Amino acid sequence: MADQRSVLDNVRRGMIPAHIYNDRELFELEKERLFSRAWLFVAHESEIPQDGDYVVRRALDDSFIITRDANGDIRAMFNMCLHRGMQVCRAELGNASNFRCPYHGWTYRNDGRLTGLPFHREAYGGDDGFQKGGQSLLPAPNLASYNGLIFVNMDPNAQPLEDYLGDFRFYLDFYTKQSRGGLEVHGPQRWRIKANWKIGAENFAGDMYHTPHTHASIVEIGLFREPKAQKRKDGATYWAQCGGGTTYKLPPGNFDERMRYVGYPDEMTDRVKGVWTKQQQQLVGEDGFMISAASCFPNLSFVHNWPKVLDGADDTNVLPFISIRLWQPISENETEVCSWFAVDSAAPPDYKKNSYKAYLMCFGSTGMFEQDDVENWVSLTNTAGGSMARRLLLNSRMGLLGDDRPVVEPLPPAAFHGPGYAQVGYNENNQRALLRLWADHLELPPVSATATALGTAR
Amino acid sequence: MTTARLGKPVGKPLPFSDTRHLEAHQFLVDEAYLLDAQHYDAWLDTLTDDIRYLMPVRVTTALGAGFDTSPGMAHFDEDKYSLSRRVARFATEHAWTEDPPSRMRHFVTNVRTFACEDDAHLAVESAELLYRSRGDVNEAALVSCGRQDVLRRCADQWKLARRTILVDESVLRMQNLAVFL
Numbered sequence: 013m014a015d016q017r018s019v020l021d022n023v024r025r026g027m028i029p030a031h032i033y034n035d036r037e038l039f040e041l042e043k044e045r046l047f048s049r050a051w052l053f054v055a056h057e058s059e060i061p062q063d064g065d066y067v068v069r070r071a072l073d074d075s076f077i078i079t080r081d082a083n084g085d086i087r088a089m090f091n092m093c094l095h096r097g098m099q100v101c102r103a104e105l106g107n108a109s110n111f112r113c114p115y116h117g118w119t120y121r122n123d124g125r126l127t128g129l130p131f132h133r134e135a136y137g138g139d140d141g142f143q144k145g146g147q148s149l150l151p152a153p154n155l156a157s158y159n160g161l162i163f164v165n166m167d168p169n170a171q172p173l174e175d176y177l178g179d180f181r182f183y184l185d186f187y188t189k190q191s192r193g194g195l196e197v198h199g200p201q202r203w204r205i206k207a208n209w210k211i212g213a214e215n216f217a218g219d220m221y222h223t224p225h226t227h228a229s230i231v232e233i234g235l236f237r238e239p240k241a242q243k244r245k246d247g248a249t250y251w252a253q254c255g256g257g258t259t260y261k262l263p264p265g266n267f268d269e270r271m272r273y274v275g276y277p278d279e280m281t282d283r284v285k286g287v288w289t290k291q292q293q294q295l296v297g298e299d300g301f302m303i304s305a306a307s308c309f310p311n312l313s314f315v316h317n318w319p320k321v322l323d324g325a326d327d328t329n330v331l332p333f334i335s336i337r338l339w340q341p342i343s344e345n346e347t348e349v350c351s352w353f354a355v356d357s358a359a360p361p362d363y364k365k366n367s368y369k370a371y372l373m374c375f376g377s378t379g380m381f382e383q384d385d386v387e388n389w390v391s392l393t394n395t396a397g398g399s400m401a402r403r404l405l406l407n408s409r410m411g412l413l414g415d416d417r418p419v420v421e422p423l424p425p426a427a428f429h430g431p432g433y434a435q436v437g438y439n440e441n442n443q444r445a446l447l448r449l450w451a452d453h454l455e456l457p458p459v460s461a462t463a464t465a466l467g468t469a470r
Numbered sequence: 471m472t473t474a475r476l477g478k479p480v481g482k483p484l485p486f487s488d489t490r491h492l493e494a495h496q497f498l499v500d501e502a503y504l505l506d507a508q509h510y511d512a513w514l515d516t517l518t519d520d521i522r523y524l525m526p527v528r529v530t531t532a533l534g535a536g537f538d539t540s541p542g543m544a545h546f547d548e549d550k551y552s553l554s555r556r557v558a559r560f561a562t563e564h565a566w567t568e569d570p571p572s573r574m575r576h577f578v579t580n581v582r583t584f585a586c587e588d589d590a591h592l593a594v595e596s597a598e599l600l601y602r603s604r605g606d607v608n609e610a611a612l613v614s615c616g617r618q619d620v621l622r623r624c625a626d627q628w629k630l631a632r633r634t635i636l637v638d639e640s641v642l643r644m645q646n647l648a649v650f651l
Contacts, residue, residue, distance in 0.1 A: 102530070103530050103531045103532045103535065104529050104530045104531070104640065105529055105531065105540075106531055106532055106535050108532075198540070198541070198542040198543040199527065199540060199543040200527075200540075200543070201527055201540075201543065201545060202527075202640065202641040202642070203641060203642035203643070203644065203645070203646070204641060204642070204643050204645075205645045205646075206608050206645065225564075226566065227564075228562070228564035229559045229562040229564040229565050230559070232559075232562045232564065233555050233558045233559050233562065234555075235555055235559075321552070322551070323551040348641060353542075353543065368542075368547070369547070369552065372544070372545075372546070372547055372548075372552070373552055373555065373556075376545070377545045377642060377646060377647050378525075378545050378546055378646070378647040378648075379646075380555070380556065380559055382646060383565075383567040383646040383648040384564075384565065384566045384567050386567070386645045386646050387566050387567040387645070387646075388566065390608065390645055391605075394605075394607045394608070
């Protein structure tokens with residue numbers, strides 16, 4: 013692309029060429045250089061709790077069967093029969109010891125091993141023609157988990173997941189580790205929106221500025237008291253390596269009182285104290301910041317809010333929920349949203365029930381927050397597809413002065429106990445950080461892939 | 471009366487000439503008008519106070535798996551309070567997703583009415599197709615679903631006491647469900 017260099021340079025200085033939100037060439041480049049080497053979320057281990065459980069998930073255009081095999085190990089296998097390329101599993105979840113291809117009956121164990129090949133001797137002359145032993149559905153080039161979040165990577169030489177996540181793990185734990193047992197995850201709800209995938213990722217990473225306006229109706233109907241403009245501005249944003257997010261500033265109190273303020277029962281807070289580090293507890297208890305939305309590059313987001321979901325006059329009767337969501341790119345102007353409800357597995361049954369209700373009212377396909385977000389993002393994507401959008405650099409420099417000095421100084425470690433760069437107030441630091449990673453990836457060479465020839469000696 | 475038994479259909483569908491069928495059918499057609507016109511306050515009045523309004527997430531499973539909805543997840547899993555919040559939101563001036571409003575048509579067909587064990591309830595099945603058009607750039611969106619309803623006789627009118635919406639897609643092709651089905 014002739015002007016790629018200037019597009020990326022503009023992105024790096026916080027001036028966003030509007031067409032990046034609806035540009036076919038850039039989408040091809042993203043597939044070739046970004047999604048080919050980034051860690052891509054596919055499932056949570058709690059979705060496949062029993063041996064033989066599986067879910068089928070896509071990473072961009074590739075279908076993977078994510079199984080827990082007979083030994084309890086998690087596998088990710090390319091959902092394509094080694095023989096003629098048929099999908100060996102056409103359900104999206106279930107429990108199976110074997111997958112049998114509907115085309116010619118080749119059969120695979122749930123760990124991917126080829127076990128059945130009809131008429132092996134008559135058709136191939138046995139192992140002389142097709143060596144059956146040791147064959148397996150193609151595994152994902154790379155597979156790793158963190159706190160039960162399962163990721164695949166198309167690059168066999170990718171940086172290890174823990175290194176990739178790096179300092180962002182500190183924040184991931186707030187969402188995904190509230191007891192030793194970890195999360196249980198339900199869903200996903202799946203729906204397609206005519207919007208570019210980057211918009212949701214940027215929004216969840218750091219757009220605290222949109223909350224008071226886009227979500228004004230949520231405050232007006234008494235569902236969530238926090239997003240008032242004054243309160244939103246008091247929160248801090250942080251960026252740590254591969255991800256970042258927003259927080260709300262909580263009223264004065266210690267750790268227990270602040271956890272209670274957002275609606276955690278004391279027994280959950282006690283379990284949290286057994287798994288969060290001292291610094292993680294200080295971020296809440298001393299610094300007074302509670303995590304809200306976040307994104308992990310490239311397309312995984314989280315949200316944790318505490319709405320009022322039960323009828324009654326008491327406005328302090330709030331309850332937190334957690335959602336995990338994937339912005340699965342379909343094309344440059346279409347995204348499949350996969351949105352899960354997540355809750356600590358050790359939480360009391362009533363809490364789980366009401367937290368689920370909180371999720372449904374706020375986020376997901378019917379969520380009242382999400383409805384207004386998507387309306388904006390679809391409109392933006394439509395408008396970004398024309399030639400005028402190529403003449404417009406969107407200003408994404410909020411929080412920066414003309415000479416790149418910050419409008420507000422970053423928080424010192426004593427006032428923000430998490431890693432990375434954090435500051436209070438309105439800014440677009442995280443959107444810029446996310447798009448800088450995007451720009452860096454688009455300049456990397458394509459990942460080379462080697463083809464595997466099956467069954468033959470050579 | 472337990473929830474499990476509430477609205478359990480008894481016997482064959484009522485003849486189309488049966489008054490109860492005609493009343494149930496009229497209820498659904500009148501409701502479709504309210505939903506098309508987004509007269510949500512009036513719609514809320516047609517629901518009983520103990521309404522349960524459920525729309526499971528449909529999933530693709532193998533024949534014989536014994537389930538085709540996502541365990542523990544729905545699009546809608548509502549009671550009167552949560553529905554009333556959704557309706558209240560549309561009455562604010564900041565529900566951007568329906569400002570400008572969608573052009574909608576709820577097509578209701580395949581209505582079958584069943585008597586229940588008690589005279590106060592009717593079980594009603596219907597098929598519904600929602601056509602929803604927004605703006606002038608993107609194609610209109612469709613949602614096809616089946617509905618299993620329980621109507622309750624309340625003073626001088628029928629009200630909706632239970633609705634289960636079985637959507638026919640596993641991945642919705644609609645930007646949100648800021649609408650009712």
